[in-house]
Amino acid sequence: MKKFFQQYYINLFLKDRFFAALGFCVVLFLLKFFFTWLGDIPEIATVVVFILLFVDIFILYRIPKGIDAQRFTSKRLSNGDENPIQIEIKNRYGFGVNVRVIDEVPYQFQLRDKDFRLSLKSAEVKSIHYNLRPTKRGEYEFGFIRAYIGSPLGFISRRYNFDGAKVLPVYPSFINLGQYELMAVSRHLTEMGIKRIRKIGNSSEFDQIKNYVGGDDIRTINWKATARKGGLMVNNYTDEKSQNIYCIIDKSRVMRMPFGGLSLLDYAINATVALTKVAMLKEDKAGLITISETIGSIVPADRKSAQLGNIMNVLYKEKTRYLESNLEALYSSVRAVVKQRGLLVFFTNFESLSALERQLPYLQRLSKYHLLLVVFFENTELKTLSHAPAKDIEGIYHKTIAEKFIYEKKLMVKALNKHGILSILTSPQNLTLNVINRYLALKAQQRI
Structure with a gap:
């Protein structure tokens, strides 16, 4: 019934x-x-x-x-x-x-x-x-x-x-990974906003000896091979491989700020996954470190096929914390884990110049042993407010304060550059492309 x-x-x-x-x-x-x-x-x-x-x-x-x-x-x-x-x-x-x-x-x-x-x-x-x-x-x-x-x-x-x-x-975002993979090897990188960087000089990693063709650099002619072969032969070099690329993600309260429905932490995680994919395609080793008031997850750098999956499984669970990041603990962990010089991409955010100055000594110590790239975010709401016309006294006050904070962000970039630390100041929606651009530029300039 x-x-x-x-x-x-x-x-x-x-x-x-x-x-x-x-x-x-x-x-x-x-x-x-x-x-x-x-x-x-x-x-x-x-x-x-x-x-x-x-x-x-x-x-x-x-x-x-x-x-x-x-x-x-x-x-x-x-x-x-x-x-x-x-x-x-x-x-x-x-x-x-x-x-x-x-x-x-x-x-x-x-x-x-x-x-x-x-x-x-x-x-x-x-x-x-x-x-x-x-x-x-x-x-x-x-x-x-x-x-x-x-x-x-x-x-x-x-x-x-x-x-x-x-x-x-x-x-973390994985749908567009195929596009970044294609762009990393394609001649049409500008279609996705990824720029091709002119190489300076030759890479030091030997690839093969091949027949000379028009346009090859005559400085790479291998005279011994030419004498044996009876025709011009040149040395072919390739990009340095197996470099350590570590993404360091700040999970402190500064990464809770929302933009377009996602937090800054989510944008950093999505950019990390994309950069890991491109770095492995370039045959570099990709690793991960997360940091808040204590050291979070550590995935040692590797280029095996399962590495991307391992990093995504770790990032899947990460959440923001409420305390300030402990960069002293980060420095100790990096020195213990990363034995060879590599590229450290540090995703964080600074809302004031004083906040940067508190962390600057630790960033300098990290940059002493590794190539450090600090990635932090523009406040797009303040940028919009600064460009809007002021209609009254209160509007003028708000616009002035917004311009002050925007100017402080530019001062942060100068302060980092002054101490030899690379930086990217970007809007959240352009984060992934800007980070991949800089990585490819550093690879082409043989700075890693």
């Missing part, structure tokens, strides 16, 4: 057309008081309405599973990117039906508009496509797929509940 109640009553909904027909019957009964010639027409109309109701129930419930629905997603979602979701609907009835599909997306999205309406002919299959953009890493749980089916009579709708419960992890 309980199963019958759940299958037929809970999932049965009367539609507007039935109530309209019932209302018409009520009107006929009222008119009968004034127009006796209506006779039994109201009763007959009421009986017809209920007969149609039961016919509609019969044709929708005579098949146990008249509709199939299934959700297709990737095994994991990419943070900050548009992730495609597909729902496939199949009609098993012998007639066309109207379908309303409601997909219960994870609560983190706070979306109530994933409501789709379509018509299906007999045995027809249709797909629904939409995108979801997560802005936080973690686990996202999908709920039921609910399909409301109406026959051509349109008196009732039958609800089908398809168990689409699925928990998907949201990882």
Whole structure:
């Protein structure tokens, strides 16, 4: 009895057309008081309405599973990117039906508009496509797929509940990694904003001896090989390989600032994943260190194929902390872990010149043993405010303060350069491209 109640009553909904027909019957009964010639027409109309109701129930419930629905997603979602979701609907009835599909997306999205309406002919299959953009890493749980089916009579709708419960992890952005991989080896780097850097001199890593062709540098002619071969032969050099590239991510409170739905920490994590991919493509070793008031995760530099997955699994769990980063502990860990000179890309943020000055001694000590690149962020809201015209005295005050903070950011860049520390001051949306640009430039200039 309980199963019958759940299958037929809970999932049965009367539609507007039935109530309209019932209302018409009520009107006929009222008119009968004034127009006796209506006779039994109201009763007959009421009986017809209920007969149609039961016919509609019969044709929708005579098949146990008249509709199939299934959700297709990737095994994991990419943070900050548009992730495609597909729902496939199949009609098993012998007639066309109207379908309303409601997909219960994870609560983190706070979306109530994933409501789709379509018509299906007999045995027809249709797909629904939409995108979801997560802005936080973690686990996202999908709920039921609910399909409301109406026959051509349109008196009732039958609800089908398809168990689409699925928990998907949201990882750092990985959808666009293929584009960065392509750009790293392509001659068309400027299509994605990645610039080609002219090399200065030759790399010191020997690759092969090859025949001389027009345009080769005559300074690379190998005279011994030329004498043996009887034709001009030149030495071919390649970029230095197996360099240590460590991304250091600050997890302190300064990285909690939101931009475009993502925190600065999320932008730094996405840029780290992209830089790791490009560095491994260049046959360098990529590693990771996270820091807050204490040392967080450490992934020693390596270039094995599983390294990117290891770094993503670590970054998947990272969250911001509320205390200031301990750069003294970072210096000790770097000295203990990174034995050879390499490139340290430090993702952090400084909101004032005094904040930088507190950390500057530790940054100088790091730059003494490694090539240090400090990456911090522009405050885009302040930049917008400084460019907007002031309408009153209060507006002038706000604009002046905004320009002061923007000027301090420029002073930070100068202060770092003064002490021989490389820096990038960038907006969050341009972070990944700017970091990859600088890495490729340093590789081309043989500074790593």
